Amino acid sequence: MGTHVIKMPDIGEGIAQVELVEWFVKVGDIINEDQVVADVMTDKATVEIPSPVSGKVLALGGQPGEVMAVGSELIRIEVEGSGNHVDAPQAKAPEPVAAAPQAAPEPRREAPQPSAQHTAAPIAPREAHDKPLASPAVRKRALDAGIELRYVHGSGPAGRILHEDLDAFISKPQSSAGQAPGGYARRSDSEQVPVIGLRRKIAQRMQDAKRRVAHFSYVEEIDVTAIEALRQQLNSRHGESRGKLTLLPFLVRAMVVALRDFPQINATYDDEAQVITRHGAVHVGIATQGDNGLMVPVLRHAEAGSLWTNASEIARVAQAARSNKATREELTGSTITLTSLGALGGIVSTPVVNTPEVAIVGVNRMVERPVVIDGQIVVRKMMNLSSSFDHRVVDGMDAALFIQAVRGLLEQPACLFVE
Structure with missing residues (x-):
């Protein structure tokens, strides 16, 4: 051997x-x-x-x-055989540096599908001090559902609790012996989560961006009634053959058109070399939340894509990022970023610029509310754009005018396609 x-x-x-x-x-x-x-x-x-x-x-x-x-x-x-390693003569062989057996994960495997037998099996809870492994997204779901994760069987590496495990736990009846303590029970447990991997990179990038960039944010209200009507009409007519459209490809198109008049916003800034690079190509970073944290896959050459081409590519790169299959090329090279919290978008946000870019456009929640048009109170679909800029490169007036241009294009969607 x-x-x-x-x-x-x-x-x-x-x-x-x-x-x-x-x-x-x-x-x-x-x-x-x-x-x-x-x-x-x-x-x-x-x-x-x-x-x-x-x-x-x-x-x-x-x-x-x-x-x-x-x-x-x-x-x-x-x-088997001689291998590729021979210890130097008269030298002590290196001591094996092994991970503690109890902390080492099991080999990667697919999460088992719950069966009738599995569903009926009693739950063997972890000890109160035994901290379950789970992503922040899984922990938030469990907290919202009032579930204590130590009662949930984890099928991921090292017993990591996956979304499927939480789904299986929620869907099956719980015996009184296996239920988590009530919401008013006193707790004295705590948890320490090492900041490693993607979470460490996110922390470093966010800290670096806030330390180096002169952030300022600008919020604008947009009437998206017309663009939503167009989106629904296109989906009704072409959804079966071309795929369903979300609002994101329309936002991308509006950004592409508006950036023609604001090239200083589709730019990157090397603050060490003191050089601003204005890009002709619009490579849109799509901020994507996965189980392990925030990633920004890139929609390349958005200026050359149709609504459906860009929609398909947004879905592809976002899924690649969520499944940790995105390549380095798919995660680099963006010139401006679009971020959306979807239904959780809130009213206003202050997104952090994705350096070395100088602008990020943030999408807030769409809501129906009464507005005054020509002296009449009518119900319209309204949405805020909360965007941030690097004030070292982008003047406040230019930022406001850029977002106003995006607003005008979305409120008069025919203008998106006029060359």
Whole structure:
């Protein structure tokens, strides 16, 4: 038997170190060739590391959250034959650095589908101090539903609780022995969540953006009654053959048209070199919330796409980001960002500029409310745009005029298609 050592690969783009995000194997596991053993994260994307050999895991080279140099030892595997690693003579073999068995995740697997037998099985709750693994989105759903996560079986890696697990728990009857304590029960538990992986990158980028960018926000009210009527008409006529349209591709189109008169807003700013680059192409970042945090996949060349082309691409890159399958190219290169909280959009927000861009357009919730038109009170569909700009590059007047231009295009949708 021999030893095969997998070193942290050179992922490219001059990256010298990466963050170890998650293990999918533990010491003692038998793994197969091409099986994913770990996720690592660069400044731009999460990358899966597969094993080039089959064998038994002898040691893991780091803990999740640890920043490792390219070329350092990632994992050591016992293999048939001589392997690729020979310890230097008269040198002490390196001590295996193994993750604690109780903290090491199980190999990646699909979440099991609940069956009648599974549904009827009694729940074995975790101890009160045993902190369940779950994403912030799952935790919020559980909190809103009044469910204590220690009673929910997790089917993800390391027992991580997935949305499907929460759905299965909600859908099945709970015995009194397995129910969470009532809403008025006193609690003394607490939870510490390591800031690693994507969450660490988000924190760093947000902190850097707020520290470096001279943010200012501008909010404008828009009557979207006409654009909504057009959207519904197009969906009724072409939805079956071309796909359903949301409001986002119309917003993208309005931004593309308005930016023709405001090139300083479709720009990036290198504040170290003191250079502003104005872009002809409109590459729209689509802020996307996934289970692991916020990502910004890119709709490239929005200026050249039709409503349906852009709608399809928005859906594709957003789904790739949510499923952690977006490539580095799909997560970089945006020139302006569009962010929307959907039905949770609220009345006003103050989005953070996605540096090195200089503008972000935020969409708030659409509501019906009475407005006065020509002295008459009528019910209209209204929506706010809450947008932020880098005041070092974009003057307040230009920002206001740009959003006013977007407003005019959305309120008179025929103008979106007049060249």
